[in-house]
């Protein structure tokens with residue numbers, strides 16, 4: 481039995497991971513949207529989060545931006561918001577237009593200068609609102625506004641949009657914190673009509689998140705289980721000794737090296753994300769790093785195989801190994817739900833796990849056959865010991 485596991489997987493994984501970096505392209509849906517008031521706009525964009533649409537016309541001479549923002553509120557009694565952020569890329573500092581139903585049931589548009597993550601307060605904003613209105617039909621709210629930008633000659637803007645589920649006493653309540661609620665920002669080219677999926681600011685963040693995801697999915701989620709498969713099954717094959725041992729070390733050390741890089745990118749992302757914490761994902765990540773580090777260093781404390789403590793060392797080594805395996809897979813799924821890439825990536829990872837599981841199952845069966853056969857051949861020898869985890873190394 482040669483090395484049946486990992487090899488053909490690696491190119492597939494490579495393709496899988498590289499294509500994670502490529503964002504899916506979209507075909508425009510907003511171009512078929514019509515407005516009851518027959519308003520027409522020069523540009524329209526399908527925004528990359530929250531199923532929202534922005535139609536707009538910019539007049540650089542007058543410095544006016546005429547726009548229609550279309551989205552479904554999170555609940556029928558909720559609100560929709562579109563904002564310009566003249567100073568940063570996210571929510572804090574955004575100069576916001578919010579549309580919602582007032583207590584009388586009429587749709588209104590109000591302006592908010594968002595200065596914190598706390599409750600919002602109606603206020604003046606950076607731009608002047610020449611006119612605004614809103615309507616709600618067919619599950620969609622439409623916010624219309626013509627605003628005058630205080631700076632002439634702007635060619636691009638950071639914009640942010642959001643949807644919420646409720647309004648209390650005329651004040652829009654906090655929105656959800658799902659990935660789509662956090663990715664609803666970008667940069668808008670006023671002249672060409674292009675909206676970058678997410679502006680320069682978020683673009684590099686998304687890329688960082690993808691890199692973090694790839695490094696960790698490959699190391700903890702794939703290489704590491706392959707290393708365990710190598711150790712558990714190739715060890716029974718006499719001709720694979722001591723190759724299995726070096727292959728195992730190679731897999732786990734590269735998994736560890738890549739994993740630590742991924743872990744560091746995760747810490748960086750965590751420290752940069754203000755106001756939002758994915759504590760479970762973060763804590764599992766920290767635990768994984770600690771356990772894997774212990775595992776690597778325990779290698780140096782390994783008693784000789786004849787030593788009476790070796791049995792306990794093996795118990796500990798395997799126990800910790802399987803713990804890391806389970807935590808790694810759990811955390812890859814946690815990460816996938818945070819990053820929420822196209823559904824196919826989650827499916828692709830599930831397929832990888834199924835393939836690895838099937839390989840492990842097959843090798844488990846083969847191993848038992850080999851071990852039992854060996855036992856019957858050398859039935860005079862009382863302890864073969866493989867299945868007690870007494871490896872030859």
Ligand SMILES: *[C@@H]1O[C@H](CO)[C@@H](O)[C@H](O)[C@H]1NC(C)=O
Pocket residue numbers: 593594595604605606607
């Ligand atoms: C918005 O609030 C910030 C912080 O209080 C303030 O510095 C800024 O001038 C305000 N912007 C407007 C247009 O009022």
